[in-house]
Amino acid sequence: MQSNDTLRRNMPVFSMSVVTKLSELSARQIRYYETHELIKPQRSEGNKRLFSLNDLERLLEIKSLIEKGFNMRGIKQIIHNEQEHLSDDEQLTRKKMIVEATQKPQREAIPINRGDLSRFIKK
DNA sequence: GTTCTGACA
DNA sequence: TGTCAGTA
Numbered sequence: 001m002q003s004n005d006t007l008r009r010n011m012p013v014f015s016m017s018v019v020t021k022l023s024e025l026s027a028r029q030i031r032y033y034e035t036h037e038l039i040k041p042q043r044s045e046g047n048k049r050l051f052s053l054n055d056l057e058r059l060l061e062i063k064s065l066i067e068k069g070f071n072m073r074g075i076k077q078i079i080h081n082e083q084e085h086l087s088d089d090e091q092l093t094r095k096k097m098i099v100e101a102t103q104k105p106q107r108e109a110i111p112i113n114r115g116d117l118s119r120f121i122k123k
Numbered sequence: 124g125t126t127c128t129g130a131c132a
Numbered sequence: 133t134g135t136c137a138g139t140a
Contacts, residue, residue: 015125016125016126016127017125017126027126027127031127031128046126046127047126047127048125048126048127049126049127
């Protein structure tokens, strides 16, 4: 049975204006992340996005990753990695591999599907 | 007035 | 990523 807490965290209650203020991300960026399926806000009858507390927290994490220099690919892998139910140890191992391959100092995209990394990342 | 999608002198 | 257009 789903807890009341989980229920509340998934309630679609925030408008785009509220989320842009709380996350300090532009509406453009938020929509962009949605097209990449990093978040999946529900829609109102008028097709307006309705974000949940979970969506907001997800956006805040994406924001921190962007600021650390991750590109869309790296962020996608990290988000998807967290959604999988793996042991903390295994999750940490994957995270380190992802960091080494995608967190570039000069914020440049790096191909990461060659060699060892492919063994840790599900395509 | 706010949000949405698509597009780029 | 910003921003403008044309809607809903």
